[in-house]
Amino acid sequence: MNEEQTVVRRFRRVSLVSLLSAMSQLGTLVVVAIALLYPAPFHQNQLPAIRIGSDLLMSHWPTALLIQRTFAQEHQLPLWNPYFGGGQPLSADPLATLFYPPTHLVHFLSLRDYYLVLILGHLVFAGLGMLLLARRALGLSPLPALVAAVSYMATPRLIGHLGAGHVTIVQTVAWFPWLALACWATVREPRRWSAQFGVCIALMLLAGHPQMAYYGLLMTAGLSAWLLLKRWRLEGWRAALLSLAGLAAAAGIGVLLAAVYLLPLMELTVRSTRQLSLSSVDTYPLQHFLYELIDQQPAPHFLWEGAPHYPWEGILTPGLTVLALALLALAVRWRQVWPLLLAIVIVAALAMGNSSPFYLLVAKVLPDFDRFRGLARIWFVALMLFALLAGLGTDALLQGMRRIRSRGTVAASFLLVLIVALSLVMTDGGHAHVGEVRPDTTPSLLARSAAQLAGSGRIYAVQGNFPQVNAVQLRTPLANGQDPLLIESYASYMQRAGGYTASGYQLIIPAYDNSQVQPHAMLLGLMHVSVVISQRPLTDPLLMRVGEVDGTLIYKNIADAGTAYLVLPGPDRNPPSLDQVRRLNADVRAITLKPEQETFTFSTGTAGYFVIAMPAFPGWNAVLDGHSAPVQLMAGVLPSIKVGPGTHTLSYTYAPPSVRLGTLLSTVGLLAVLGWLIAGYFWKPGKSRRSRKDDGPHMESISSADPPTCAVAAGEGSKRDSAR
Missing domain, CATH: 3.40.50 (Rossmann fold)
Structure with a gap:
């Protein structure tokens, strides 16, 4: 009995220590995030990205206000935005992120508080994902993993884009470490982690930045290929095929869950100015690229042709302290980390754009890869790798100190975390563009x-x-x-x-x-x-x-034709061209004028076309006198409904099939996730041979070293954890 009580007390003590350690790490991430946004968290009327041309003020704030107001007044989500661009589908707008769950915090907070919580939360979330990735996939001890987390969440490029108001970039990039972690876990245990990996893919897609989501999927594809190769070498083709099936299932689940957004997005994209000829001319010569790795200020856009036109697009440095720790990792642990360096070199070749032959080759192979603005944005993938290297460098440094003198290692660890955090906060100073919200809103x-x-x-x-x-x-x-x-x-x-x-x-x-x-x-x-x-x-x-x-x-x-009007048919009895427009002098009365429904009554003595003054778009349906009516186009843009003589009532309503179908597919994806999780809960298959051998971190997943070497490294990591 005494032995049982002793075991229970030890377990409680270990659990308490683990909980306190986790809370202290999370608290550190929160403090760093607050420092990055200072003084906004302490002033009621301040936010980052308050500058001329900020996307937050120009696009995100108005769409969030529309979502907030529509739901509060009509208890439904707005699918159409009538307020700019002549009217656009809000459900398909990447900047609105209508179907991204954190967006709906807007219903509970003021807009200023909503954006502060959203930005602060995603910075902490990015750091937490990197912390877990470093702990689980690399087997790092808590403090080196914390260095990796701070290095990523405070990387200067991320704060630079935040200062430009690129909220959706911050949201999407915050999911990168979680994607990598879920991919790693799925390859090891596909039955257990495929559903969660699919959820991560879906949330990254829903986070709202198609370009960064594209890069995130590329990163995931490359990581999957590397991990599958390692699994095939270690455990054979059957295990590799099982992992491949798990990855494929995760991809399917992710696409299904995000379908409610992806289908409207594709519908809008093919009808937008984006479908016109677009090819990026961005170029980053090698000498400038290498210089920017250590330069704390982005290069002016006039230094060379094709240089970034905006300062945040030219920020490449991970921070000098992070870079120094990464170089230390490369010097001390070359056999373990060379795959990370190889990945950084590949990403750099893509980020250099048209000055890189490798980019030109890849652009011919990958669909739409050359149709993005700001090609250097793919560098976020490399910045994540630099953060991992910084964590490994910290671990190597602490091990070296421990060999020389074991006492004081913990204090040195905390000091390293503090140095990295302070250096990045100082480097990021001014990038966030914190300012007063009220004058601009x-x-x-x-x-x-x-x-x-x-x-x-x-x-x-x-x-x-x-x-x-x-x-x-x-x-x-x-x-x-x-x-x-x-x-x-x-x-x-x-x-x-x-x-x-x-x-x-x-x-x-x-x-x-x-x-x-x-x-x-x-x-x-x-x-x-x-x-x-x-x-x-x-x-x-x-x-x-x-x-x-x-x-x-x-x-x-004084030539305003009103919300709707009648015109005579053209010579071919179809809607007239702009040069042939002849308006009928008819009384058109609006009964209902809502963003997603307009109803009119009118009388005409002759046949003509009833024209609604807004751009036509799929999902708008006309009902004339209780019957569905075909919609034609005047001037290729104005919806026109053919009417005969008499008095009529016409209703024009937005009910997009793409949203309905997307909702159905997303529901199927959600049911698939729930079914997968329930099945996993009740069905507990035996552990794999590899899992039975070692339940600890598997460093071979990212390393090219031989299995015995990796096992020793993993064992050393476990011993360090036990010692603490």
């Missing part, structure tokens, strides 16, 4: 004046000086828009209506402004633009100047 006098004059109509800002966030706040739709996936037919129409020309990929409406650009009032009116604002005089006589606010002229468009 409060509608200006110009915005309020123009919105009041516009009524239900759209506003067109010639210089784009009407913020999208103000449009959502004031419930005033814009003809302008800035988004990576603008509807191509609408962007083309607005070129003609705005009096400018642009070619290739366009993510801003209007694309530019100069003294030669003169908007066309009648064409703007067909898209229900009732107010035009400009910082210079406009010449169209149908634009009537009504005021001036803060140096910006306000024009009333």
Whole structure:
């Protein structure tokens, strides 16, 4: 009995020590994240990424406000965003991340607090994933693993992108260590971990940045191939095939779970300006690339042709302290870490873009690999590897100190963590662009004046000086828009209506402004633009100047056709071309005007087309007098419904089949995950031969060393843990 009590007391003591250790590590990550965002966590009105052109203010804030307001007032999620770009599917917008679970914290917090929690949480989450990856896959002891975690979550490039407002990049990159960890676990025990790996894949896809998700999947594919090769060498082809089946199942589950977002995204992408010819011209010569590894400041964009145009795109350094620890790991543990160096070299060759022959070769093989902006963003994968090397370097350094003098090693470990954290926080200083939120999220006098004059109509800002966030706040739709996936037919129409020309990929409406650009009032009116604002005089006589606010002229468009109108058919009895438009003098009355449903009643004495002033998009359905009606296009963009003489009622509703099908597939994926987990809980197969031998960390999964060497290394790691 006394022996049993002794065992219980020892178990409780060990459990308590483990819990305290875990809590202290998590607390360290939280403190580092707070330091990176300082002073925002301590001021009610501050956030990172408060700067001119910030994606957080320009795109993320307005879509979050729309989601928050719509759910609070109508108890449903918004699928359509009517407020910029003429109207766009919110369910497909990567910047909205409508189906990413953390997005829905917005229902419980103010927008400022929501973004602070979201950003802080993802930084800690990234560090926690790296901590577990280093502990489990590399067998590192807690403090070296903590160095790896801090090195990744505070890497300067990540904070630089955060300062630019790239919230979805931060969200997606935070999943990289978890992907690697889940991939490693699935190869070892596919029956146990495949479902969880699939969930990680899905959440990375839902996090909202397609480019970084693409790179994350590439990383996962490369890691899977390496681990499968190692498993085949160690345990034979049967074990490798079982692992391959587990990886394939995880990929299927991930795609199914994310289908509710992926299907609408694909539907929008093929109809967006993104589908136009786009080929990246980014280039990073080797000498500049190597210099940026140690330079704490990004290179100016004018140093060479094809250089990054934005400072955050040119940040390559992992931090000098991290780099020094990584070099130490390479020097001391070459046999163990050479695969990590090889992976870094491969990623570097891809990040150098068009100056690298390897990139040019890969771009011809991988689909759409050369159609991304900011090719150096793939360097995030290498920064994760640098963090792992820093953890290994720390472990090697502590082992060397322990051989010389065992006392003081723990203090030295804490000191190393502190040095790495402080050096990265100092390097990242200013990258986060912390600032006051209220001045940039409060509608200006110009915005309020123009919105009041516009009524239900759209506003067109010639210089784009009407913020999208103000449009959502004031419930005033814009003809302008800035988004990576603008509807191509609408962007083309607005070129003609705005009096400018642009070619290739366009993510801003209007694309530019100069003294030669003169908007066309009648064409703007067909898209229900009732107010035009400009910082210079406009010449169209149908634009009537009504005021001036803060140096910006306000024009009333007397050619505004309204929310919907009737036109005569063209010579071929189809909707007329823009040069042939003849409007019918008919009374059109709006019964319902909601973002996803518009209902009208009207009378006409002659046959014609009922035109709705918004860009057409799949999922919008017309019901005329209780019967489904086909929708044709006027000018390739305006939805037009053929009507005969008489009085009619028409309802135009957004109910996208892509979202319904995606929801069904995601439900199937969720049921598959639940079934997998339940089956795993009740069915406990015997452990594999390898698992019976060693339940500890398996360093051979990333190492090229022979199995005996790896087993010894793993054993040493276990002994260190026991000693602590």
